[in-house]
Amino acid sequence: MCDGLNIYGSTEFLGRVVEKKSLFVCTIATTATSKIPGITGAGVSPELTEYTPAADVELIIHDKPLCLDEIPQTIVEGGAAPTPAVITKAALQIADIPFLVADAGSAIKPSVPYVKLGDSAGKDIRTGKAVKNPQKIFENGKILGKTLSKLTEHLIIGESTPAGTTTALGVLTALGYDASFKVSGSMSENPHDLKKDVVKEGMASAGIFWGESVSDPFKAVEAVGDPMIPAVAGLAMGSEVPVTLAGGTQMTAVCALIKALEPDFDFSNLCIATTVFVVEDETSNIHHIIEQIGEVSLYAADPFFHESDNEGLRRYLSGSVKEGVGAGGAIMAALLQGIDIRDIRKETEDLCQKIIN
Amino acid sequence: MCDGLNIYGSTEFLGRVVEKKSLFVCTIATTATSKIPGITGAGVSPELTEYTPAADVELIIHDKPLCLDEIPQTIVEGGAAPTPAVITKAALQIADIPFLVADAGSAIKPSVPYVKLGDSAGKDIRTGKAVKNPQKIFENGKILGKTLSKLTEHLIIGESTPAGTTTALGVLTALGYDASFKVSGSMSENPHDLKKDVVKEGMASAGIFWGESVSDPFKAVEAVGDPMIPAVAGLAMGSEVPVTLAGGTQMTAVCALIKALEPDFDFSNLCIATTVFVVEDETSNIHHIIEQIGEVSLYAADPFFHESDNEGLRRYLSGSVKEGVGAGGAIMAALLQGIDIRDIRKETEDLCQKIIN
Numbered sequence: 001m002c003d004g005l006n007i008y009g010s011t012e013f014l015g016r017v018v019e020k021k022s023l024f025v026c027t028i029a030t031t032a033t034s035k036i037p038g039i040t041g042a043g044v045s046p047e048l049t050e051y052t053p054a055a056d057v058e059l060i061i062h063d064k065p066l067c068l069d070e071i072p073q074t075i076v077e078g079g080a081a082p083t084p085a086v087i088t089k090a091a092l093q094i095a096d097i098p099f100l101v102a103d104a105g106s107a108i109k110p111s112v113p114y115v116k117l118g119d120s121a122g123k124d125i126r127t128g129k130a131v132k133n134p135q136k137i138f139e140n141g142k143i144l145g146k147t148l149s150k151l152t153e154h155l156i157i158g159e160s161t162p163a164g165t166t167t168a169l170g171v172l173t174a175l176g177y178d179a180s181f182k183v184s185g186s187m188s189e190n191p192h193d194l195k196k197d198v199v200k201e202g203m204a205s206a207g208i209f210w211g212e213s214v215s216d217p218f219k220a221v222e223a224v225g226d227p228m229i230p231a232v233a234g235l236a237m238g239s240e241v242p243v244t245l246a247g248g249t250q251m252t253a254v255c256a257l258i259k260a261l262e263p264d265f266d267f268s269n270l271c272i273a274t275t276v277f278v279v280e281d282e283t284s285n286i287h288h289i290i291e292q293i294g295e296v297s298l299y300a301a302d303p304f305f306h307e308s309d310n311e312g313l314r315r316y317l318s319g320s321v322k323e324g325v326g327a328g329g330a331i332m333a334a335l336l337q338g339i340d341i342r343d344i345r346k347e348t349e350d351l352c353q354k355i356i357n
Numbered sequence: 358m359c360d361g362l363n364i365y366g367s368t369e370f371l372g373r374v375v376e377k378k379s380l381f382v383c384t385i386a387t388t389a390t391s392k393i394p395g396i397t398g399a400g401v402s403p404e405l406t407e408y409t410p411a412a413d414v415e416l417i418i419h420d421k422p423l424c425l426d427e428i429p430q431t432i433v434e435g436g437a438a439p440t441p442a443v444i445t446k447a448a449l450q451i452a453d454i455p456f457l458v459a460d461a462g463s464a465i466k467p468s469v470p471y472v473k474l475g476d477s478a479g480k481d482i483r484t485g486k487a488v489k490n491p492q493k494i495f496e497n498g499k500i501l502g503k504t505l506s507k508l509t510e511h512l513i514i515g516e517s518t519p520a521g522t523t524t525a526l527g528v529l530t531a532l533g534y535d536a537s538f539k540v541s542g543s544m545s546e547n548p549h550d551l552k553k554d555v556v557k558e559g560m561a562s563a564g565i566f567w568g569e570s571v572s573d574p575f576k577a578v579e580a581v582g583d584p585m586i587p588a589v590a591g592l593a594m595g596s597e598v599p600v601t602l603a604g605g606t607q608m609t610a611v612c613a614l615i616k617a618l619e620p621d622f623d624f625s626n627l628c629i630a631t632t633v634f635v636v637e638d639e640t641s642n643i644h645h646i647i648e649q650i651g652e653v654s655l656y657a658a659d660p661f662f663h664e665s666d667n668e669g670l671r672r673y674l675s676g677s678v679k680e681g682v683g684a685g686g687a688i689m690a691a692l693l694q695g696i697d698i699r700d701i702r703k704e705t706e707d708l709c710q711k712i713i714n
Contacts, residue, residue, distance in 0.1 A: 023508060061500060096507075098504050098507040098508060099504065100504060102470075103473075112497070112500065113459075113472050113473065113474055113497045113498075113500050113501040113504075114472065114473055115470050115471065115472050115473075116460075116470065116471055116472075116473050117470055140469070140470045141470075143418060143469065143470050144470040147455050147456065147457060147470075150453075150455040151380060151455060151508035151509060152508060
């Protein structure tokens, strides 16, 4: 189609949204699961991971985080890679796409206007009681999705949820999917054994047998999910316009929940848009998960960081961060407005320069 | 122009918004001032007034209040008049205008998705410390107004704030306006002396002399205002499309704050839309307040309740309720979409039938 976008599945969805008015909603959530040492790279220390979603959306709206002194970074050997929020911000501002924040349940609240969808942050999934009242979060998401779809022609839903691939693994597993060793992660070494152990412990605490799929879909979220998953499922199901789920393997858990709630859901009006760093990741397999769900189109944006001199952004090329804050979907949306991928990359570099230094 | 709308000032604004896509934002807030006995009719008892805003927006979204057993009503001799939320709901649904809720600071939170703009409910203005950090509420409103104006062609901003005419009197007075005995009220007998005494006490507590205008506009809100006023001022000033302030004399306090913050603000892209019950009210004088502000166009919707058999709605004709939840602006917006006022009246009656009985 154009430089910067790889297509897996049908191009039909792209035809529906090309040059259409888009609205980007970033759904934030936290789960105490992110404080398990070694499970996520989304934050400089386990304790600070809960600040990442708030800092991400503050960065996009105020040009800098307010709840933290520095922008969220993933620490890797030899340095740090900046939060994907800088990519999202660059793509949305160059394409003039409006940005809204929805809070599904976060421990740290951002200093920005946000739509409240849930009451409380997610708990450590090892308790087997991860999310309080996921159905209410879902219903709120559905109301908001319906309203927002009257205001735009294309709803893009991103997320910022540290340790969200672990909770995605939880929901996928509890819904009967084979996802072990398939979910992505923010570090170049993907701690699959740790993720699986954490999910196993949570399922055991909730009394769900490994290999068994729960009959009530919300039970899967309640036991071993995070607040973002029902919020985004609600937003997507409430929408009357095409929906892009902007994220990696976490969005497959959203699709799995949607399918469990409505087996005949029309997935032709929805896609997952992520980055090439997720689809080409050898430590995970998003395709294998999507195949189990059915006909969900997948698009992967390539920010052309191989042409960049920025050291932080180049760390994405060796497997750091990969995706988050809907970066892949934001790039796709900008490309669909006719913007050149090199201009998005340049804008991202300029932002890094301005924000980090 | 058409049956159901009286025009005070220029028709230019109407030309800009006729048949345009509209979005209605209802800004809710509470102030402990509403618990002063006799100050407001917005609730069956002083203690329950704090539930009114939440119940109003729940009624619009869920077809019934969730935080109360019954819909909010104003008790008058011989019966009760239903909340103007039924009028707003009828007008918006017949015109298919999307509805969003913003919380500027409410004691009781509604069970609906809402945009959080403020942290806390307003205090009794007699303390002289009515609103915490009004500038932050304003800044959040401004960010939201800017974002929403990218999604619509006409932003309509309503409010639900019990005792809001008293806090409006407070802000107007502290900003140097002559508004005593001029603000409206939800009861047929307007307790002007009580309102003035309450404002006087608040100004004294805050160290503001009567007749003196404060130099920092936010100080007026902080001392004797409510959280709705800075939120709506921010929404209006952030908007890049025409704005209808849907409300009565409370919205003149919003205009006064806008003018104090930006003396050269272009009021030609903004109007106040209320009901005939406010403009024809002999116990108040919205025109006198507007004249002191400057060129603000005022429109007054007439719901044609004189043609209605519904007893509750007919109580509006004898001075109960008058306005609220942006009822006048919602009617105007429906009229601007070419809908007949009698169809709006009929829809309101049907809703009352369905909701109250």
